[in-house]
Amino acid sequence: MSAADPALGTCPVPLAETEKVLLGHGSGGQLSTELLRDVVVPALGAAATETVPEDAALIGVDGLDLVISTDAFVVSPLFFPGGDIGVLAVHGTINDLAMMGATPLAMAVAYIIEEGFPVADLQRVTTSIGAAAAAAGVPVVTGDTKVVGRGAADGLFVTTTGIGRRLPEARVSAAFARPGDVVLLSGPIGAHGTTILSTREALGFEAEIASDTRPLHRLVAAMVADAKQDIHVMRDPTRGGVASALNEIAVASQAGIEIDEAAVPVPAPVAAACELLGLDPLHVANEGCLVAVVAPAAAEPLLATMRSSPEGPCAVRLGEVVGDHPGRVVMNTVMGGRRVVDMLVGEQLPRIC
Amino acid sequence: MSAADPALGTCPVPLAETEKVLLGHGSGGQLSTELLRDVVVPALGAAATETVPEDAALIGVDGLDLVISTDAFVVSPLFFPGGDIGVLAVHGTINDLAMMGATPLAMAVAYIIEEGFPVADLQRVTTSIGAAAAAAGVPVVTGDTKVVGRGAADGLFVTTTGIGRRLPEARVSAAFARPGDVVLLSGPIGAHGTTILSTREALGFEAEIASDTRPLHRLVAAMVADAKQDIHVMRDPTRGGVASALNEIAVASQAGIEIDEAAVPVPAPVAAACELLGLDPLHVANEGCLVAVVAPAAAEPLLATMRSSPEGPCAVRLGEVVGDHPGRVVMNTVMGGRRVVDMLVGEQLPRIC
Numbered sequence: 001m002s003a004a005d006p007a008l009g010t011c012p013v014p015l016a017e018t019e020k021v022l023l024g025h026g027s028g029g030q031l032s033t034e035l036l037r038d039v040v041v042p043a044l045g046a047a048a049t050e051t052v053p054e055d056a057a058l059i060g061v062d063g064l065d066l067v068i069s070t071d072a073f074v075v076s077p078l079f080f081p082g083g084d085i086g087v088l089a090v091h092g093t094i095n096d097l098a099m100m101g102a103t104p105l106a107m108a109v110a111y112i113i114e115e116g117f118p119v120a121d122l123q124r125v126t127t128s129i130g131a132a133a134a135a136a137g138v139p140v141v142t143g144d145t146k147v148v149g150r151g152a153a154d155g156l157f158v159t160t161t162g163i164g165r166r167l168p169e170a171r172v173s174a175a176f177a178r179p180g181d182v183v184l185l186s187g188p189i190g191a192h193g194t195t196i197l198s199t200r201e202a203l204g205f206e207a208e209i210a211s212d213t214r215p216l217h218r219l220v221a222a223m224v225a226d227a228k229q230d231i232h233v234m235r236d237p238t239r240g241g242v243a244s245a246l247n248e249i250a251v252a253s254q255a256g257i258e259i260d261e262a263a264v265p266v267p268a269p270v271a272a273a274c275e276l277l278g279l280d281p282l283h284v285a286n287e288g289c290l291v292a293v294v295a296p297a298a299a300e301p302l303l304a305t306m307r308s309s310p311e312g313p314c315a316v317r318l319g320e321v322v323g324d325h326p327g328r329v330v331m332n333t334v335m336g337g338r339r340v341v342d343m344l345v346g347e348q349l350p351r352i353c
Numbered sequence: 354m355s356a357a358d359p360a361l362g363t364c365p366v367p368l369a370e371t372e373k374v375l376l377g378h379g380s381g382g383q384l385s386t387e388l389l390r391d392v393v394v395p396a397l398g399a400a401a402t403e404t405v406p407e408d409a410a411l412i413g414v415d416g417l418d419l420v421i422s423t424d425a426f427v428v429s430p431l432f433f434p435g436g437d438i439g440v441l442a443v444h445g446t447i448n449d450l451a452m453m454g455a456t457p458l459a460m461a462v463a464y465i466i467e468e469g470f471p472v473a474d475l476q477r478v479t480t481s482i483g484a485a486a487a488a489a490g491v492p493v494v495t496g497d498t499k500v501v502g503r504g505a506a507d508g509l510f511v512t513t514t515g516i517g518r519r520l521p522e523a524r525v526s527a528a529f530a531r532p533g534d535v536v537l538l539s540g541p542i543g544a545h546g547t548t549i550l551s552t553r554e555a556l557g558f559e560a561e562i563a564s565d566t567r568p569l570h571r572l573v574a575a576m577v578a579d580a581k582q583d584i585h586v587m588r589d590p591t592r593g594g595v596a597s598a599l600n601e602i603a604v605a606s607q608a609g610i611e612i613d614e615a616a617v618p619v620p621a622p623v624a625a626a627c628e629l630l631g632l633d634p635l636h637v638a639n640e641g642c643l644v645a646v647v648a649p650a651a652a653e654p655l656l657a658t659m660r661s662s663p664e665g666p667c668a669v670r671l672g673e674v675v676g677d678h679p680g681r682v683v684m685n686t687v688m689g690g691r692r693v694v695d696m697l698v699g700e701q702l703p704r705i706c
Contacts (some may be wrong), residue, residue, distance in 0.1 A: 134399045141410035146382075153507065161514035
């Protein structure tokens with residue numbers, strides 16, 4: 001019955017005691033991990049195949065390595081500076097496939113619409129989906145539309161599923177980080193989450209910042225062509241931010257990760273918004289950058305490749321994988337100290353994607 | 354501005370005038386067809402690939418015929434006699450793949466959960482998904498979980514996406530019906546829809562009836578093995594019922610369909626419920642039967658195959674495809690008359706799946 005177990009270090013409330021699903025269970029952080037590990041995976045039983053938490057699943061069909069990924073988008077508001085729920089859904093799904101080293105082949109889109117939702121808004125979101133899919137070269141091959149009564153949903157939810165094909169030379173997994181590897185980040189962080197929050201709450205920052213939503217499959221293809229299996233892990237730091245992505249990698253690989261605070265690229269308006277709101281930029285969601293864990297010799301050439309691509313001009317070396325403190329992420333601060341970078345425990349920013 | 358055009362026969366309200374999404378747009382009937390045709394497909398633009406409305410899409414990858422299907426499930430209540438939202442989602446997705454002549458390979462599941470939803474109910478639904486997937490031999494390879502605030506969703510929505518591989522001998526499409534073909538139906542109709550409605554409204558019929566939800570991929574495999582390309586169309590009459598499925602086939606194939614009222618298998622409790630509620634059983638949703646349009650010579654052997662399978666002991670010959678009245682479905686009534694069987698126009702039974 002007790003949540004306190006000193007051996008575990010942190011003591012989030014066990015699921016059996018909460019008995020209700022909390023907003024934090026959808027955060028992409030610690031509570032999400034527990035919901036999956038303690039409820040969903042055991043209940044699926046023999047039907048579940050996932051062992052390492054990845055953004056997408058690999059299935060082999062007749063020697064073909066297919067990758068499949070699904071995501072429900074519930075972002076609020078539906079329209080925000082830099083994008084909308086439609087473009088976010090397309091990019092989110094493409095990026096989840098890309099993080100497995102896959103080229104996206106096709107997409108399916110399912111709508112859940114609240115009765116009374118303006119047809120014009122549905123047209124606007126669908127046009128965004130069409131434009132984003134066409135720009136990325138990924139056709140929308142099938143879909144579904146359900147309508148629920150007023151009050152039974154909040155406007156529009158969009159679930160997108162993508163199917164892709166793994167690039168022959170890609171072999172990435174959250175479990176493949178090794179001590180000595182270098183951690184790269186393709187661009188500035190925090191813009192998506194702070195934009196959504198600022199727009200939703202009309203905080204005023206939305207005039208200066210915009211979501212960073214963009215598809216990363218072309219960047220990934222260029223990186224894989226360059227460094228092949230020297231890329232060990234790729235992850236897009238969406239819900240839960242860079243902190244959660246790095247923690248997932250550290251746990252799955254049973255390795256430590258050290259990053260340098262000075263290297264973390266936080267744009268000034270994002271930093272100002274986070275300061276005011278009491279948010280850690282490392283916990284804020286992104287939809288336009290990726291974290292890559294790569295062999296040491298491949299790091300500099302890859303940084304050059306990333307920086308010469310339209311998706312990664314501001315790519316940085318964030319830190320490295322170490323043999324110490326396996327499963328933990330530690331940051332060397334600008335003040336010369338060290339602090340543990342935890343996974344987001346509860347919910348920092350609900351309905352961010 | 355006017356909806357009245359005598360040349361069109363029926364005159365549903367055009368979308369530009371309604372300007373709001375209606376419950377009927379999710380019915381699977383006429384309004385759903387219009388929403389897709391007039392809003393979704395044009396807005397998707399070049400990214401859309403679908404021309405004939407099918408339950409799933411076919412994509413060719415390196416000579417492999419893959420089939421993909423997605424469905425959002427919003428059924429209310431979540432638990433009902435004969436099943437729950439989880440088992441319905443698994444069967445619905447498997448059946449959409451099967452109706453393209455495909456063997457299901459893998460499934461993805463996305464949850465949208467309302468804050469405060471009981472963890473025990475989530476466990477129960479997930480256990481159902483796991484059991485149904487394991488029984489059907491289809492692994493759940495990936496998923497997603499989002500949580501929205503209280504009042505922003507109604508408990509739990511489940512979106513499932515399936516990927517399958519088309520059986521080498523299957524060549525089915527809603528557009529392939531030809532005059533002379535025979536229309537077969539694998540079992541009794543109306544049980545799913547009347548069960549949901551009766552349970553939701555506590556009408557009392559739910560003691561006598563139960564949802565017919567079941568996976569049909571094994572039945573389809575047996576039928577395709579038998580009749581191969583003599584099976585021209587397969588369709589599971591879910592939302593919008595048998596009437597909508599037949600109308601979609603008639604329109605896509607530009608052929609007429611005639612069915613015999615005497616042959617329509619409506620179980621007595623379903624008939625009683627429909628009578629009391631003023632429902633046409635042909636419009637009521639099913640999740641455990643299929644309609645097949647087959648070459649005349651293949652009809653009797655296929656009926657025998659269906660009747661000897663666990664999924665089709667009560668299979669019947671429902672009618673035939675004719676050269677007259679292309680795009681229309683006509684029923685020869687037990688009283689010796691004839692009547693047009695229309696697609697469901699608005700919404701008869703919301704949140705049935």
